[in-house]
Amino acid sequence: MSPAYVLDKYYLAITVLVTTAYQLSGFAIAWAFQFDKITDFTGGSNFFLLALLTLTMGNEYHTRNIVASVLVMVWAVRIAGFLLFRVLKTGSDNRFDEIRSSFFKFLGFWIGQILWVWTVSLPVTVLNSPAVSDLGRSGSDPSFGTACDIIGIILWGVGWVIETAADAQKFRAKNSKSTPKDRPVQVGLWKYSRHPPYFGEILCWWGIWILSISPSTNGSLPSSSRSAQYGTVVSPLFTTILLMFGSGIPTAEKPTAKRYFLMSCGDNAREPNAWKNYKTYLHQTSVLIPLPPALYSRLPDVIKRTLLLDLPIYRFDEGKDGASAIEEARARNGSD
Template identity: 65%
Template sequence: MAPTNVLDQYYLAITLLVTVAYQMLGFAIAWTLQFDKITDFTGGSNFFILALLTLLLGQVFDARNIVASVLVMVWATRLAGFLLFRVLKMGSDTRFDDIRAHFWKFAGFWVGQILWVWTVSLPVTMLHSPTVNNTGVRPSFGTSRDIAGVVVWAVGWLIESTADIQKYYYKQKGTPPKNKPFDKGIWKWSRHPPYFGEILCWWGIWMLCISPATNGTISSSAKSALYGSVVSPVFTTLLLMFGSGLPTAEKPTGKKFYLMSHGPKASDPGAWKEYQAFLDKTSVLVLFPRRLYKIFPKWMKRSVFLDLPIYQFNEKKDGGKAIKEAEEAERGNN
């Protein structure tokens, strides 16, 4: 069957409209009821909707199209399901405490979620689009690029899933102690394995989706669309490394351990030194054995493993400000 043309030859408009409508519905519910139960679920499930929608509109059910869609839907189902389960158990999401009651700040988060879902979904959107599907003969599924893409996705999915399960399990058991960084399971080899796994997943999906571009009969516009969808894994990598991922996780964690040793309510004099030792031996993103990582010089950790200064809580630069803020908060509570 021929692909269904909807608004444009790339399915850019229809996927954007569906994403905006779905996210704005979620925002309306979350804002009206002032709760966080559906926020992350709406983001994850949106990927499932776009993958299924574009597959059905494209009307091409080759193995590659089906496998690519299934991989996205499996990833989205696990992510949305886990995040929904976690927030239901926790009762609320502390990330939104400062913006939940502010209309424009809260709306800004949902607009960002629209950009995230729509951009990262581009590889499957392009694969199913009329521009690619109307080009005639395409390589059969099973090329080396296909296999590599599936393997990279599978490794990333296993890392991300295992990391989330392990951290949730140990937190439910009450371990590790609050004065120690979490380093159980695969978290011994990376400070943020879920981010690393997610990055691998989207590079794998992109590798799988661009295989038709190797066909000599494919049009130049189709090739450009497929190769251009590299914006998806690049955006994912940059977002997690410089946006809502590492920067928002690393410094607050460092601040927490610093205040445990130096703050107005210091409870463990050795917590800050122990945390610094943890940083010195644990890769920030890529899974890597501790014994090897620890012996690498600092320049190699920064240049090869991208453990950049922007992630770190600087005792001299940030310490005084953190203590002052903690003291002011303490006075406000009294």
């Protein structure tokens, strides 16, 4: 059977419509009941839905298409399941405390989730589309097992293991009574990176992209199809940029530093060594790429800030940021 042509030959329109409908349905439920239990689950499960939908619509079950789609679905099941389990255990997601009651601010988050899911899913969407998969019937699709296939699967596998292990390690540590309160979690992969799940996720999506563009590497696809496949590089680039400059590292670094600073330096300081411990942790722990602490601590700051991406925007300034943090804490305590 030939693949179904739905709205366009790249499945761009149908995946936009499905993603928009799915996310807005999630928003309607979350807004109506004012809770966060399904927010991250809806985002993660949407990837599963798009991978399965485009694979079945494409109706050309080449090994590469099946493998790429299954890898995306495995990633989606893992992240959606873990995030749902975590929010059910904690009871709520404090990321939404300031926007949950504002219709347009809360809607804005879900619109951002539409953009995230659709953009990051592009490699497998285009791979499964008639513009690429249908050409395999004429022999233009290279046999599975090319260098791109192998590299892509290895990158995805390494990234998935890192992301999965890091999430499990931190969840267990944070729920253990033996974990010290005056220092960050430094178990397992967290000894070598301050954000190992983000590093793993970046590897996963570069792996999916490399696997998905394999049909273009032999030069037998039409130029328009090759351009579309190479253009899906926006998926791993978007993932990398989002985690480096958007809702990833920036939203974690300064708030975490602020918490440890106030433990030691605020009006209600209760852990005198917390800020000192945190500064030691920053000095010896890579921000993203896992490295042994003994090696990282000896590297010059210029290497850390350039090659290893420990950017100045992540830094908590004790003078400027510390003073404002203390004032905010005083104002909050005064209003309680």
